[in-house]
Amino acid sequence: MRKKNAIRRVYELEVLPGVERFALDELRDMHGVRVPEGAVVDDGAIQFTFDGPARALRRLRSAVAAYVVERFDVPRPKALLGHEHLTRLMAFVGEAAQNDEFQSFRIGAAGRDSDVFARLTGEIERATGLRHDPEEGELLLRFVRAGDGWEVLARTSARPLSARTWRRCNMSGGLNATLANVMSRAAGLREADRVFNPMCGSGTLLIERAALGKAEMLVGADISDAALACARENVEASGARDVELGRMDVVNDPLPARAFDLVLADLPWGDAIGTHAANEELYPAFLKSMAHVTSTRGRMVVLTHEVKLFERLLEQERRWQVKSVQKVSHGGHWPRLYVLSK
Ligand SMILES: C[S@@+](CC[C@H](N)C(=O)[O-])C[C@H]1O[C@@H](n2cnc3c(N)ncnc32)[C@H](O)[C@@H]1O
Incomplete structure (x- = not known):
């Protein structure tokens, strides 16, 4: 039930472009959130109201x-220096500063080095006691043009939500944890699933799947000892129990038949990890191994x-049916997220 006197505020969620519909589903499941029509205001930006903390x-x-x-009906940021708007802006920033007990702030805006922003920065320091630190400031304040006016967006946490506290070990080619969350949900969450994460790297997919609820089995494998050590450190920090990790070449080593119901895989893309030439052999071998290791109604979610190459192989081999394909943004690339079933 909605709290009496609760303040319903407007929030904006930043998500990786392409995962908006998954973020909308997660938002809709949250108590106190109202998602209006047209909530996706831009690629990767969703606005909604919320009456909780x-x-x-x-x-x-x-x-x-x-x-x-906070929205301001002003034609340009300079107008925010007028008494009425400035008073409201200072109250807004002062309140936002309490969300994570911020001590410092920084500005994110086109023209943040201009005289106008220098004056706004001085006003914020005076009114709120926050220290201006242009590079490391904890409270990020973004000034964004929106239609005929401007919006000021105050980030609610000092670190992005995608920077997980479990990530003690980082690996080149590591997956953004928000995308790992989306991949697990795209497959459908089933407690009876025996989940396999071949080429698990630093363990992102396993940890994010474990955070979403029980699974019958959660098994990760990688050919690299360094990757497995990294995954172990992260899994331990996450507190996820019952994650099994093992060293294995998942395309050449023998794998048990029908041992898993769901495969979650973030394959080498041939740039930061692996090469395009090597992928010509790795990908068909991978599809064959995964067909062998999964049950007759096996499912697979692949990011690549x-x-x-992947679509040509799916077409040729016809072992897997494509249930959906979603283009998503990740680290300056636009990989595809495939949901497949046998
Ligand atoms: C793109 S990275 C995975 C990144 C991972 N999702 C993460 O968040 O850290 C690909 C991983 O595949 C592993 N790999 C490549 N070929 C393999 C094979 N044949 N068998 C097992 N692992 C393999 C690499 O060692 C690397 O850790």
């Missing part, structure tokens, strides 16, 4: 960051940037 939004696992939003 801003810190509750930290539970969202498909979001890169959450911001509280080798789109032409």
Whole structure:
């Protein structure tokens, strides 16, 4: 039930472009959230209202960051220096500063080095006591043009939500944790699933799947000892229990038949990890092994940037049916997220 006298505020969620519908589903499941028509205001930006405390939004696992939003009907930022707007802006920033007990702030805006922003910065320092730190400031304040006016967005956490506290070990080619969350949900969550994460790297997919609820089995394998050590460190920090990790070449070593119901895989894309030439052999061998290791109604979720190669193989082999394909943004690339079933 909605709390009496609760303040319903406007928030904006920053998500990786392409995962908006998954973030909307997660938002809709959250008590106190209202998602209006036209909530997706831009690629990767979703606006909604919420009457709970801003810190509750930290539970969202498909979001890169959450911001509280204040709209000003002004033609340009300079007008924010007028008495009425400035008073409201200072009250807004002062309130936002309490969301994570921020001590410092920084500005994110086109023209943040201009005289106007220098004056706004001085006003914020005076009115709120926050220290201006242009590079490391904890409270990020973004100034964004929106239609005929401007919006000020205050991030609700010092670190992005996608920077998980479990990540003690980082690996080149590591998956953004919000995308790992989305991949697990795209497959459908089933407690009876025996889940296999071949090429598990630093363990992102296993940890994010474990955070979503029980699974019959959660098994990760990688050919690299360094990757497995990294995954172990992260799994331990996450507190996820019952994750099994093992060293294995998942395309050449013998695998048990029909041992898993669901495969979650973030394959080498041939740039940061692996090469395109090696993928010509790795990908067909991978599809064959995964067909062998999964049950007769097996499902698989794959993220890859080798789109032409992967689609050609799916077409040729016909072992897997494509249930959905989603283009998503990740680290400056636009890989595809495939949901497949046998
Ligand atoms: C794109 S990375 C996975 C990143 C991972 N999702 C993460 O978040 O850290 C690909 C991983 O595949 C592993 N790999 C490549 N070929 C393999 C094979 N044949 N068998 C097992 N692992 C393999 C690499 O060692 C690397 O850790």
